[in-house]
Amino acid sequence: MNDFLSEIEYAGLISRIKRLSDEILYSTRDYYKTVGLDIEPNWHLVFYLLERNGSMTITDISQELRMSHPACVKIIKKMKKKGYVLTKTDDSDSRRQLLQLSDKSKAQLPFFRKHWDAGIKTTEDLIADSPHFVEELKQLELKIDQKSYKDRTLDNLELE
Amino acid sequence: MNDFLSEIEYAGLISRIKRLSDEILYSTRDYYKTVGLDIEPNWHLVFYLLERNGSMTITDISQELRMSHPACVKIIKKMKKKGYVLTKTDDSDSRRQLLQLSDKSKAQLPFFRKHWDAGIKTTEDLIADSPHFVEELKQLELKIDQKSYKDRTLDNLELE
DNA sequence: TATATTTGCGTAACTAGTTACGTAATAAAA
DNA sequence: TTTTATTACGTAACTAGTTACGCAAATATA
Numbered sequence: 001m002n003d004f005l006s007e008i009e010y011a012g013l014i015s016r017i018k019r020l021s022d023e024i025l026y027s028t029r030d031y032y033k034t035v036g037l038d039i040e041p042n043w044h045l046v047f048y049l050l051e052r053n054g055s056m057t058i059t060d061i062s063q064e065l066r067m068s069h070p071a072c073v074k075i076i077k078k079m080k081k082k083g084y085v086l087t088k089t090d091d092s093d094s095r096r097q098l099l100q101l102s103d104k105s106k107a108q109l110p111f112f113r114k115h116w117d118a119g120i121k122t123t124e125d126l127i128a129d130s131p132h133f134v135e136e137l138k139q140l141e142l143k144i145d146q147k148s149y150k151d152r153t154l155d156n157l158e159l160e
Numbered sequence: 161m162n163d164f165l166s167e168i169e170y171a172g173l174i175s176r177i178k179r180l181s182d183e184i185l186y187s188t189r190d191y192y193k194t195v196g197l198d199i200e201p202n203w204h205l206v207f208y209l210l211e212r213n214g215s216m217t218i219t220d221i222s223q224e225l226r227m228s229h230p231a232c233v234k235i236i237k238k239m240k241k242k243g244y245v246l247t248k249t250d251d252s253d254s255r256r257q258l259l260q261l262s263d264k265s266k267a268q269l270p271f272f273r274k275h276w277d278a279g280i281k282t283t284e285d286l287i288a289d290s291p292h293f294v295e296e297l298k299q300l301e302l303k304i305d306q307k308s309y310k311d312r313t314l315d316n317l318e319l320e
Numbered sequence: 321t322a323t324a325t326t327t328g329c330g331t332a333a334c335t336a337g338t339t340a341c342g343t344a345a346t347a348a349a350a
Numbered sequence: 351t352t353t354t355a356t357t358a359c360g361t362a363a364c365t366a367g368t369t370a371c372g373c374a375a376a377t378a379t380a
Contacts, residue, residue, distance in 0.1 A: 003226070003301075004205075004209065004224040004225065005205070005225065005226070006298070006301075008208065010280045010283045010284050011204075011208070011276070011280050011283075012205070013283050013287070013294065013297075014181070014184050014185075014188075014283060015202070015205060015225075016297060016301065017177060017180065017181045017184075017297070018181040018185065018336090018337090019226060019227070020177065020297070020300060020301060020304065021174070021177045021178040021181045022336090022337060022338080023304060023308075023309070024174050024177075024304070024309045025174075025178065025337090025338090025365090025366085026337085026338060026339085026365095027304075027308045027309035027310040028174075028309060028310070028313075029338085029365080030308075030310045030339095031309070031310040031313050031314065034310065034314070035314075035317070040365070040366090041365095041366095042175070042365090042366075042367095044171075045164075045165070045172070045175060048168065048171070049164065057328075057329090058328075058329060058330095059327080059328060059329075064164040065164065065165065065175075066163070066165070066179060067179070067366095067367075067368090068367075068368060068369080069328080069329065069330090070329085070330080070331080070332095070367085070368075070369085071366070071367055071368075072329095073329065073330065073331085074365090074366080074367085075366090077330095078365095093327095093328085093375075093376065094374090094375065094376090095327070095328045095329070095374070095375050095376075096327095096328065096329090096375095097328080097329075114317070115313075115317065116171070118313045118314075118316040118317040119309075119313050119316075120170045120171050121313075121316040121319075122309055122312040122313045122316055123170045123171075123173050123174060124170050125312060125316070126300055126303055126304070126309075126312070127173070127296075127300065129296075129299050129303070130292070130296035130299050130300060131292075132290070132291075132292040132293075132296060133292075133293070133296045133297075133300075134173065136287075136289075136290035136291075136292060136293045136296070137173075137176060137177070137180070137290075137293075138166070139289050139290050140180060140286055140287065140290060140293075141163075141176065141180060143285075143286055143289070144180065144183060144184070144187075144286070148187045148190075149183070149184045149187035149188060149191070149279075149282055149286075150187040150188070150190045150191040150194065152282040152285060152286070153188075153191050153275075153278045153279050153281075153282045154191065154194070154195075154278075156278040156279075156281040156282055156285070157195070157274070157275065157278040159281075178366090178367090182366090182367060182368080185335090185336085185367090185368090186335095186367085186368060186369085189335080189368085190369095200335070200336090201335095201336095202335090202336075202337095217358075217359090218358075218359060218360095219357080219358060219359075227336095227337075227338095228337075228338060228339080229358080229359065229360090230337090230338080230339085230359085230360080230361080230362095231336070231337055231338075232359095233359065233360065233361085234335090234336080234337085235336090237360095238335095253345075253346070253357095253358085254344085254345065254346090255344070255345050255346070255357070255358045255359070256345095256357095256358065256359090257358080257359075
């Protein structure tokens with residue numbers, strides 16, 4: 001296969017994870033374009049959340065997805081622009097913007113779901129030969145959660 | 161742990177990989193800032209390559225790292241601006257820009273290496289409880305390489 | 321009740337990648 | 351030798367995330 005990132009072993013592992021993630025992201029966007037899905041790859045999580053919960057704020061979503069709120073602001077802004085999300089100011093707290101799916105979203109959801117399901121199937125196929133992957137990914141998440149990559153590396157620096 | 165991305169199982173797996181990758185990337189940048197490393201996290205691969213090979217072109221690097229050449233152009237541009245990389249036009253082909261590490265780079269490499277090694281140690285620590293991770297990641301890379309996420313998903317769509 | 325703190329969210333400025341396009345130099349083909 | 355195709359690389363415009371900052375509304379405290 002002759003891959004530099006693999007050759008350097010642990011020094012390239014993190015970059016390989018990023019490379020895999022990027023590759024799938026761009027391939028998914030390519031897929032969406034091909035089949036005529038007028039949405040971005042990361043939006044489907046917001047559709048999922050709003051469909052399940054009915055109404056949520058930016059802060060709610062950013063907590064559920066564990067990403068920064070400015071990232072969510074950007075996503076929602078685009079989804080609103082395309083008419084997939086509606087906002088309504090909370091009566092009891094004017095800071096809170098209640099988000100919900102528009103009728104356009106609801107009408108398109110079955111179509112979206114068909115494609116999302118095909119993607120999920122792809123994910124299942126991909127890790128079919130990797131029976132420990134999900135469990136070991138979870139381990140990584142847990143460890144990173146307990147102590148950050150930065151703090152771990154600072155500790156490792158002192159050991160030398 | 162109560163994590164939405166984990167709850168939805170395969171529908172959230174790709175996003176979890178991205179989340180992990182992002183988290184480590186930003187944590188590494190934070191680390192660099194803390195210890196006074198005046199470089200970006202992704203540069204270390206270029207340092208590795210140029211140190212090993214002496215002189216390379218943008219195209220060489222993009223092939224080795226398997227990323228687009230415009231991405232490399234951006235990285236090299238910044239590295240040049242900071243004085244870490246020098247360019248020299250190839251005598252026999254004026255299109256080719258031969259890149260090499262500057263004296264500043266060479267002088268700092270031992271310092272850099274100390275921190276990169278600490279990071280590698282962190283990676284090793286992290287996957288110490290995930291004995292199959294590297295092998296299964298490789299499997300994923302191979303499968304994606306054989307048939308893209310897009311093509312796999314198109315096939316899965318037809319099956320329904 | 322007046323003041324201080326927290327919360328929600330919006331924006332700015334940054335890095336990191338992509339695809340699409342253009343241009344000049346080299347190589348290949350007519 | 352002239353034309354055509356390929357290669358190297360630079361730029362533009364886009365998405366996707368981050369941190370840092372600001373401001374107004376709500377809440378807690380003095």
